[in-house]
Structures are given as C-alpha cells and as structure tokens.
Amino acid sequence: DDDVFKFYLDGEWKKSSSGKSVSVINPTTRKTQFKVQACTQEEVNKIIEAAKTAQKSWAKTPLWRRAELLHKAAAILKEHRAPIAECLVKEIAKPAKDAVTEVVRSGDLVSYCAEEGVRILGEGKFLVSDSFPGNERTKYCLTSKIPLGVVLAIPPFNYPVNLAVSKIAPALIAGNSLVLKPPTQGAVAALHMVHCFHLAGFPKGLISCVTGKGSEIGDFLTMHPGVNCISFTGGDTGIAISKRAGMIPLQMELGGKDACIILEDADLDLAAANIVKGGFSYSGQRCTAVKVVLVMEPVADALVEKVKAKVAKLTVGPPEDDCDITPVVTESSANYIEGLVMDAKQKGATFCQEYKREGNLIWPLLLDNVRPDMRIAWEEPFGPVLPVVRINSVEEGIHHCNASNFGLQGCIFTRDINKAILISDAMETGTVQINSAPARGPDHFPFQGLKDSGIGSQGITNSINMMTKIKSTVINLP
Ligand code: G3H
Numbered sequence: 001d002d003d004v005f006k007f008y009l010d011g012e013w014k015k016s017s018s019g020k021s022v023s024v025i026n027p028t029t030r031k032t033q034f035k036v037q038a039c040t041q042e043e044v045n046k047i048i049e050a051a052k053t054a055q056k057s058w059a060k061t062p063l064w065r066r067a068e069l070l071h072k073a074a075a076i077l078k079e080h081r082a083p084i085a086e087c088l089v090k091e092i093a094k095p096a097k098d099a100v101t102e103v104v105r106s107g108d109l110v111s112y113c114a115e116e117g118v119r120i121l122g123e124g125k126f127l128v129s130d131s132f133p134g135n136e137r138t139k140y141c142l143t144s145k146i147p148l149g150v151v152l153a154i155p156p157f158n159y160p161v162n163l164a165v166s167k168i169a170p171a172l173i174a175g176n177s178l179v180l181k182p183p184t185q186g187a188v189a190a191l192h193m194v195h196c197f198h199l200a201g202f203p204k205g206l207i208s209c210v211t212g213k214g215s216e217i218g219d220f221l222t223m224h225p226g227v228n229c230i231s232f233t234g235g236d237t238g239i240a241i242s243k244r245a246g247m248i249p250l251q252m253e254l255g256g257k258d259a260c261i262i263l264e265d266a267d268l269d270l271a272a273a274n275i276v277k278g279g280f281s282y283s284g285q286r287c288t289a290v291k292v293v294l295v296m297e298p299v300a301d302a303l304v305e306k307v308k309a310k311v312a313k314l315t316v317g318p319p320e321d322d323c324d325i326t327p328v329v330t331e332s333s334a335n336y337i338e339g340l341v342m343d344a345k346q347k348g349a350t351f352c353q354e355y356k357r358e359g360n361l362i363w364p365l366l367l368d369n370v371r372p373d374m375r376i377a378w379e380e381p382f383g384p385v386l387p388v389v390r391i392n393s394v395e396e397g398i399h400h401c402n403a404s405n406f407g408l409q410g411c412i413f414t415r416d417i418n419k420a421i422l423i424s425d426a427m428e429t430g431t432v433q434i435n436s437a438p439a440r441g442p443d444h445f446p447f448q449g450l451k452d453s454g455i456g457s458q459g460i461t462n463s464i465n466m467m468t469k470i471k472s473t474v475i476n477l478p
Pocket of ligand 1: 158159285288438439441
C-alpha cells in the first residue's frame with residue numbers, strides 16, 4: 001500500500017515487513033484519514049540496536065554541537081507548522097489555531113532545552129573529603145552528568161507533537177538516543193515532526209519512530225532490555241508499564257482530576273473565565289483540565305450563572321472552523337463520557353444545558369449539584385463535561401480534592417493570599433495554581449503528579465536531569 005506512512009529506522013523511512021497497517025480515524029468524519037505501518041517486534045529490535053549504536057558516538061559529540069542541531073530542528077519544526085497543524089486537525093480534531101500553537105510551542109521548547117542543556121550539563125561539582133567526620137583533605141571528587149543510553153518516549157494523543165518533543169529534546173541534549181512510539185491518533189503529525197529532526201541532520205539511528213498496534217509492540221517495547229529509560233504520558237496504561245518495566249528510571253504522567261476551589265471572597269468573573277478556559281479548552285481533553293469545581297455554597301448560584309453564560313458562547317463544530325468544542329478523539333471516548341453523564345442524570349445532578357451529542361461531538365455541559373455518589377465527581381471524563389460540587393467549608397473542598405486517587409494539579413480562587421497558601425499546602429497535588437486554571441506551561445516550570453497521577457517531575461530542567469546519571473571520579477592524594 002503506497003498510501004501508508006513509513007516508519008523511521010536508522011535514518012531512513014521504511015515500510016514494515018508485516019505488510020499491515022493501522023488506521024488513523026478522523027474524529028470528525030469518523031472515517032480513515034491516514035494509515036501508518038504496523039511494525040513488528042523484529043523491527044523494534046532493529047530500532048533499539050540502531051539506537052544503542054548511535055548513542056555511543058552521540059555521547060561523545062560536543063554539547064555545543066548537540067545544542068546546535070536541536071536549534072536547527074526547532075527552526076525547521078516552526079517552518080513546518082502549517083502542515084503539521086493540519087495533521088493535528090485531521091487526526092485528533094484539535095482546533096486549527098491551537099494546533100498551530102502546539103507546533104510553535106514545541107519549537108520553543110526544543111530551543112529552550114538546548115540552551116538549558118548547555119548550561120546545566122556544562123557544569124559539574126567539585127567536593128573535598130574533609131567536611132565529613134574522620135576525613136583529611138585527601139580526596140577530591142569530580143562529578144558530571146552522563147547519559148542513560150536509550151530513552152523510550154511514549155506521548156499521548158492530546159499533544160502528539162508537544163509531549164513528544166518534551167521527551168525527545170531533553171533526551172538528546174543529555175547525550176541519549178531516542179525511540180518514539182507515537183499515539184495512533186496523532187501518529188502522522190509525529191512522523192512529520194520526526195522528519196524535521198531528520199532534516200536537521202542528526203546522526204542515523206539516534207532518533208527512531210516506530211508505529212503500530214499496542215497489542216503487538218507495546219509491552220515488547222516497554223519491557224525491552226535495550227531500553228534504559230521510559231518517559232510516558234497518558235492514561236492507566238502507565239501504571240501497567242511501571243509495574244512491568246525493568247530497573248530503569250521512569251517518568252510517568254497519568255492524568256488528573258484537577259479541582260478548582262472557589263472561596264466566598266473570590267473574584268467570580270475571574271474564576272468563571274478560568275473555569276471555562278480550564279474546563280473546556282480542547283474540549284476538556286487535557287490532563288490539566290479543570291475536572292471538578294468545588295464552590296462555597298453562598299457564592300455557588302452566582303458562579304454557576306456566570307459560567308453558564310460563558311459556556312453558552314462556546315462555539316461547537318469542526319476543528320477546521322476553529323470551533324471551541326470539537327469532536328472528542330474516539331467513539332469509545334464519547335461513549336465513556338456519555339456513561340458518566342447518564343449516571344449523573346440518574347442520580348439527580350442539575351443539567352445547566354441539555355445533553356447533546358452527534359457522533360463524537362459532545363456539546364459543552366455543566367452539571368450542578370453533583371454529589372460524591374456520582375461517578376463524575378471522581379472519574380476523569382476527558383471531554384467537555386464539567387461537574388460542580390457545592391461545599392459548605394474549605395475543609396470539605398480540601399477533603400474532596402485529597403480523596404481522589406489522582407493528584408496532578410488544583411487551583412484556588414480567593415483574594416486572601418494567606419488562605420490560598422494554607423489551602424495549597426493542604427492539597428495533595430503536584431502543583432496548585434492561585435487565581436488561575438491549572439496548566440503545565442510555561443514549559444520550564446516543574447510539572448509533576450502525586451499518587452496515581454505519576455512518577456517523577458517534568459519540565460525542561462527536571463527532564464534533562466532525569467535523563468542523566470551522576471558520574472564521579474575521585475582523586476586520592478597520597
Ligand atoms: O494533557 C496533559 C498535558 O501535559 C497538559 O498540558 O496544561 O499545556 O494543556 P497543558
């Protein structure tokens with residue numbers, strides 16, 4: 001089949017020997033948009049071998065040269081923003097403008113990573129022995145950061161380009177090689193992004209991109225003895241990967257149920273604007289989306305009215321028209337969201353809008369008076385449906401937030417900074433935003449989840465450090 005996009009191995013674009021392909025379904029038309037190669041385990045072996053070989057000489061390539069190539073890739077990526085964004089629109093129904101933003105943000109991330117890498121990897125430590133009891137000044141310790149080897153990157157469908165480069169760039173600047181397994185929805189955008197790295201002139205085998213069915217190559221990749229580090233963003237699969245992976249560093253970001261706590265003294269217009277942006281941008285398909293509003297009863301009516309008015313202004317339709325709300329990624333995702341909505345309906349939630357769905361397109365829906373016995377109070381819809389739980393005390397809000405098995409981010413709206421800090425300290429989440437919706441960026445900020453939301457911390461600096469190991473050389477004086 002000539003219309004199947006090739007995978008990338010040893011600096012070349014190849015067809016899989018399986019002769020099979022995987023279809024990328026356009027969420028809007030629900031028809032096959034593209035096809036990618038269904039790679040085999042044998043091809044995975046070849047990719048890992050090539051990555052191992054390439055890494056050896058890459059580790060010896062001067063840091064400034066690695067940075068130079070990354071800057072080049074960043075510039076090419078930005079030049080290619082229009083065709084890559086077009087893939088994002090067709091593959092994951094990302095609104096047209098947001099799709100362009102994702103690619104530009106990715107170029108910026110790669111450049112920043114190159115700059116940060118030359119700084120933090122260009123320094124080591126020098127320690128002397130006589131600070132520890134019983135020692136004379138007879139030992140000098142020199143430390144530096146060395147690469148881990150082969151890094152496996154598995155990004156999710158919602159940012160197939162940005163959450164790929166947030167793993168690729170730190171790995172490469174630190175002297176690792178990189179194997180990318182893109183999500184099927186978004187695979188072609190990712191292949192195009194890899195092409196930009198190809199054009200920048202990285203050595204053969206240093207970056208590879210393998211596509212295919214999770215059932216065929218998923219476990220094989222994540223349990224492969226040649227892989228020295230896994231950086232994964234996505235859903236529950238990450239928990240399974242963590243359990244099966246070998247003794248290697250893992251970076252996992254596995255979703256969230258980000259709570260938005262609204263106190264009585266909050267600026268309700270500001271809160272409403274952030275709830276709508278946080279809850280409904282990219283139709284709620286962000287790990288950092290506002291996923292439950294916990295509002296103090298005395299201001300709940302006013303807040304719900306303001307949010308409702310803003311929800312009414314959201315445009316609903318195809319991503320090509322840059323609508324705010326676009327079809328969710330798959331039919332099974334839409335069915336899951338509908339299941340949560342029906343459960344809430346049956347248990348008596350107040351529907352602020354009528355529930356409406358056409359294919360994968362779900363109209364934005366605010367559910368008021370949600371109670372803890374409803375699934376939507378705890379589960380992550382990853383869609384344009386937002387529950388409001390009314391609370392009678394701040395403690396109740398904190399308790400709801402901490403009762404979740406997730407702990408990614410949260411946010412608080414109040415004019416009282418002292419209260420905000422106390423609540424932030426009490427919330428068991430990796431980040432708390434004061435007076436703004438949760439968000440991962442700016443991309444050099446630390447980004448981490450507690451509990452089932454993940455392992456390790458991301459953000460440019462943390463990712464570079466995580467993809468290296470400390471090496472010491474001790475000079476022993478006579
Ligand atoms: O979906 C998870 C992403 O890491 C969220 O990133 O906050 O920039 O949308 P974002």
